[in-house]
Amino acid sequence: MSASSIPSGTTTRTAALSPEISSTVVSDAANPESTAAPDDQTLLRVGDYVCSTQLDFHLFLQVLYGHFANTEDNLNATTAYITLNIYPAASASSAEGSDATPSQENLPHGNNLLSSLITANNSQYLYTPQLLNNQRADLDEAGSWFTVRQPLLPDYMFYEVNRDNNILSTPDGWPSESVVELARAKRMLAGFGNIDSRMQGYDFSLDESTIFPPGYLQDSLSVEFATNGTIASGCIFNVDDASLSQANSSWATHHISNDSSAADQTTLRTRLAQASNLTDCGISPILNTTLLNASADTNPTPYKSYAMSTIWSWAPDQPQNFGTSDDDDNDDDDQTNGPTNRCAVLNATSTRWQAHSCATSHHVTCRANNANPFDFRIADASAAYDKAENACRGDVQFAVPRTALENSFLAAKWRAYRAERGVEDELLWVDFNDLDIAGCWVIGQNSTCPYQDQQLGQGREIVVPTVAAVVVFVLAILTVFIKCASNRRNTRRRRKRVDDGWDYEGVPS
DSSP, rough: OSSSSOOOOOOOOEEETTTTTOOOOOOOOOSOOOOOOTTTTOOOEETTTEEESOHHHHHHHHHHHHHHHHHOOOTTTOOOOEEEOOOOOOOOOOTTOHHHHHHHGGSOOOOGGGHHHHHHGGGGGOOHHHHHHHHHHOOOOOOOOSSSSSSSSGGGGSSSSEETTTTOOOOOOOOOHHHEEEEEEEOOOEEEEEGGGGGSSSSSSGTTTSSTTTOOOOOOEOOEOOTTTEEOOOOOOOOTTTGGGSSSSEEEEEOOSEEEEEEEHHHHHHHHHHHHHHHHTTOOEOSSSSSBBOOOOTTOOOHHHHHHHHHSSSSSSSOOOOOOOOOOTSSSSSSBBSSSSHHHHHTTTTOOOOEOOOTBBBEEEEEEEOOOOOOEOOSSSOBOOHHHHHHHHSSEOOOOOHHHHHHHHHHHHHHHHHHHHHHOOEEEEEEEOOOOOEEEEEEEEEEEEESSSOTTTTTTTTOHHHHHHHHHHHHHHHHHHHHHHHHHHHHHHEEEOOSSOEOOOOOOO
């Protein structure tokens, strides 16, 4: 929803919808009565909320559906989750809301249940609690995690697996993003956030198979910052105790300052430092304030900087300067020195990754083959990337961090190793490369790009059921052809001559 005229000092969140749905006025919190625009499109500010007579939950779900449908390829598809904070409705004249508890007849029922509204628009993209529980109950059942290709499997280090009557199950596991998106074509999770005590009359049990309960998809942690944006308390990462991190921190979040807008560059730098430090601590930062006193549609630059500050893997402007394929006789790679900038290293100073020549020798990241994903080791021997796997000796293997928390533990391990051994080299090999197809980075020295052989950027449909339908259709055609050919052979084979000279046809089996 675009706001073409917003009163001075008033801020609001905006999102592009459609040209016919636009607003020109946002009323102040002190004066909740709105001022209608010429086309009678209005935004109302009520307390901490901005409301619209045109924008409702149903339209929001339609926008989500459009987003999923327009990003249905391997390059653009991401999983989104929505958090539903439930409060009783209040009139525009009551900026602080109402103390009244909604009557039973005024609460949603039937097709107006939240789960009904969500499934009516996005059921094909929704990953639900019921689906999660079914997959957890039998990991070998069709559609569950162990039935997908090996590269898509979630790492067993992150969840417990039990065996009962030869049935594998897990009480706490989650599928990998690859399983959800690529193997099952799901894009969305919905969960409850804050639920006002006055809304307890709503029957939440009717939504439990579709919407995750409070705290299941988002665990908001209490964090205290120093004035420069560093974290004083609340960080999950503890360099001296990796076992603390084995608790599931996948959904750990913290909201970046919602008390005031970042109206100057100094405050903005503090916000960016907070976001970066939260990321390194294994906590996902959620921006809940306006930057530089302007929304993203007016000034996107600070919001881009904020997004960049939450990237834990690649350093700014990386990866860059990758060469061409090794098999190309006309490539620009130096055949003596090997491929140029086709392999990834961790920089001890920045703690981020950068593309690097695969032929140079560096120490190697190894991970212990135990139940702790944060137990990294540094190989004593230096090697080129193609020999890095051999440098990891014993019960360890060449590895790469997969989460921000893993990256923090590896960076700390590499810094300590350099200090103890007096190593001057800042670069450390991680198991990440684009040797198969330039620009397609994968884990594993001999891994292939998971996308189809086409120009990257064109995308590929990820809807596996569609692909499966095509396969079934082709198999059906082949079956018909084979059956027809078999019948013709049988007909010729069964044509016999009887004593009186008449021919007869054999009966098909």
